[in-house]
Amino acid sequence: MSNARMSWGTAGLVAGFAGLAVSHGTAHYLGRRLTPFDAVAELVIDVTPGSVAHWFIELVGTLDKPLLGLIIAAIMCLLFLAAGRLAARAWWAPLPLYAAMGGFALLATLTRDDATRTDAVPVALGAVCWIAALSFITEPVTTGSRAAAVSAATSDVAGDAHAHSRRTVLIRSAVVTAIGVGTAVLGPIVGRGRRRVEQARRLLVLPATTPNVPAGVSLKGEGLTPWMTSADDFYLIDTAFQKPAIDPKTWSLRIHGMVEREVVLSYQELLDREVTEDWITLSCVSNPVGGDLIGNAWWSGVRIAPLLAEAGVRPHADAVLQTSQDGWTCGTPLQALTDDRQAMIAFAMNGEALPIEHGFPARVIVPGLYGYVSACKWVVDIEVTRFDRISAYWTELGWSEKAPLKIGSRIDVPRSGQDIRPGDLRIGGMAWAQHTGIERVEYAIDGGAWQVAAIGGITNHTVPAGPATSAAPTGEASSAAPSAAPVGKVPNRDTWVQWAATVTVDEGDHELRVRAVGADGEVQTGVEKDVRPDGATGWHTRQFSVG
Numbered sequence: 260m261s262n263a264r265m266s267w268g269t270a271g272l273v274a275g276f277a278g279l280a281v282s283h284g285t286a287h288y289l290g291r292r293l294t295p296f297d298a299v300a301e302l303v304i305d306v307t308p309g310s311v312a313h314w315f316i317e318l319v320g321t322l323d324k325p326l327l328g329l330i331i332a333a334i335m336c337l338l339f340l341a342a343g344r345l346a347a348r349a350w351w352a353p354l355p356l357y358a359a360m361g362g363f364a365l366l367a368t369l370t371r372d373d374a375t376r377t378d379a380v381p382v383a384l385g386a387v388c389w390i391a392a393l394s395f396i397t398e399p400v401t402t403g404s405r406a407a408a409v410s411a412a413t414s415d416v417a418g419d420a421h422a423h424s425r426r427t428v429l430i431r432s433a434v435v436t437a438i439g440v441g442t443a444v445l446g447p448i449v450g451r452g453r454r455r456v457e458q459a460r461r462l463l464v465l466p467a468t469t470p471n472v473p474a475g476v477s478l479k480g481e482g483l484t485p486w487m488t489s490a491d492d493f494y495l496i497d498t499a500f501q502k503p504a505i506d507p508k509t510w511s512l513r514i515h516g517m518v519e520r521e522v523v524l525s526y527q528e529l530l531d532r533e534v535t536e537d538w539i540t541l542s543c544v545s546n547p548v549g550g551d552l553i554g555n556a557w558w559s560g561v562r563i564a565p566l567l568a569e570a571g572v573r574p575h576a577d578a579v580l581q582t583s584q585d586g587w588t589c590g591t592p593l594q595a596l597t598d599d600r601q602a603m604i605a606f607a608m609n610g611e612a613l614p615i616e617h618g619f620p621a622r623v624i625v626p627g628l629y630g631y632v633s634a635c636k637w638v639v640d641i642e643v644t645r646f647d648r649i650s651a652y653w654t655e656l657g658w659s660e661k662a663p664l665k666i667g668s669r670i671d672v673p674r675s676g677q678d679i680r681p682g683d684l685r686i687g688g689m690a691w692a693q694h695t696g697i698e699r700v701e702y703a704i705d706g707g708a709w710q711v712a713a714i715g716g717i718t719n720h721t722v723p724a725g726p727a728t729s730a731a732p733t734g735e736a737s738s739a740a741p742s743a744a745p746v747g748k749v750p751n752r753d754t755w756v757q758w759a760a761t762v763t764v765d766e767g768d769h770e771l772r773v774r775a776v777g778a779d780g781e782v783q784t785g786v787e788k789d790v791r792p793d794g795a796t797g798w799h800t801r802q803f804s805v806g
């Protein structure tokens with residue numbers, strides 16, 4: 260009996276340490292400062308009262324940290340043993356314990372000052388490993404013991420079955436241990452590549468200017484989304500489980516296909532060309548009505564049109580197939596790359612080298628198109644071709660071949676669940692009509708008439724010339740205008756705008772809805788369509804209660 264308890268406990272230990280090793284390996288692989296284990300130790304240090312810490316350090320001197328590590332490790336051993344024994348009852352019985360341990364590690368990890376969402380990955384993988392490894396190791400016993408129980412009743416084959424499942428358990432434990440040790444050893448080695456690239460990236464001095472958010476684009480209103488999206492807050496969408504870490508020294512871009520002469524650019528050759536910079540809003544086709552898969556940044560790069568002209572595009576070409584270093588592809592209409600818009604090979608975002616996950620060292624940005632047909636990150640190959648000869652990653656999966664970004668608008672305030680009192684209420688959000696520009700934004704309360712909201716930045720007309728100050732605190736349409744941006748550089752044609760208004764609300768339940776009108780007169784449709792196959796439509800509405 261105690262033997263059986265032993266082996267369940269041992270299985271728990273093996274699975275537990277494998278999970279720890281996997282979290283360790285991934286944390287190092289991802290170049291994190293702390294492993295989840297380290298983070299737990301830091302949290303313990305944080306919450307230990309000063310007097311206790313002082314007493315402990317007096318007692319053990321500089322051994323304090325190793326000893327703390329040992330204590331935590333000992334507690335974890337007990338918990339791993341317990342998890343193993345729980346598994347003897349049912350495969351799911353250890354789950355609450357694992358969830359509690361994983362939850363605690365997550366809390367420890369995410370409360371570090373320098374934590375980012377990436378820090379959650381090692382914790383999650385470690386926890387998944389606990390569950391998977393424990394059920395993998397013990398599966399022969401659970402099935403075997405049932406078989407043994409059955410056969411024991413009829414014959415003496417039971418002993419054999421038992422020995423057999425024991426052997427399988429041993430083999431499986433060895434496999435799990437090997438995976439754990441392998442990850443722990445390989446993670447840091449493979450991860451060094453990414454760290455080297457990150458270092459190279461930080462040392463780069465690029466011909467990119469630091470963005471100046473244009474005067475007047477930001478309206479007053481708590482909870483409004485910042486007009487400029489920081490790189491950290493910029494949504495991330497890609498198919499790469501491990502983001503390509505490309506050394507700019509080894510990067511090159513090849514432009515070929517239906518051209519007179521191939522063009523190949525090294526990173527330095529790209530930087531040496533004429534630089535273009537612009538505010539451009541990028542959105543994902545999967546952004547649902549009211550969603551946040553959209554962001555606005557200051558991009559620095561090299562215009563694609565002159566590059567294509569240099570290559571000499573042959574007649575009958577109508578598309579460009581872009582390929583990333585990790586093999587992702589997208590098809591872009593040639594016209595969007597050769598007309599007057601600022602389609603570029605971008606190397607910087609908000610004045611700094613592209614972050615690795617946003618496409619370092621270079622990606623494509625095309626105003627007016629959804630990301631999946633235009634914004635290839637880690638781009639290495641641009642093939643001039645025809646739509647009838649290519650198929651790209653997402654179009655193969657049933658998304659549209661062509662996908663211009665649809666006019667849209669979103670409510671950010673009031674937030675859901677916001678505490679609202681009767682009286683004046685500030686409402687607002689974002690609106691965009693890419694490569695056309697926003698003419699106006701309208702809102703309606705409780706199905707009433709559409710009202711015109713204030714919009715940030717320069718509006719195309721409707722707004723009389725006013726003093727060059729930032730926007731009106733109350734958000735009257737007429738006072739939300741002025742700034743000194745040169746004509747033709749209106750930061751709204753290719754960017755989103757903030758909209759806001761102040762409304763008076765009385766007690767009870769209300770509904771707010773919003774719609775945008777483009778500079779070409781297009782009124783955002785209220786017809787609701789799903790994101791598939793070429794972008795969602797419909798008015799964003801928000802229910803709120805006042806009381």
Ligand SMILES: Nc1nc2c(c(=O)[nH]1)N[C@H]1C(S)=C(S)[C@@H](COP(=O)(O)O)O[C@H]1N2
Pocket residue numbers: 493494495496497498499541542543544583584587616617618629630631634635636637
């Ligand atoms: N190499 C590569 N580039 C890619 C993708 C991808 O999966 N792989 N996803 C695209 C999609 S669907 C979008 S919406 C944008 C998102 O860019 P971001 O992650 O920098 O916001 O990148 C595009 N470029």
Ligand SMILES: [Mo]
Pocket residue numbers: 496542543544545629630631
């Ligand atoms: Mo996307």
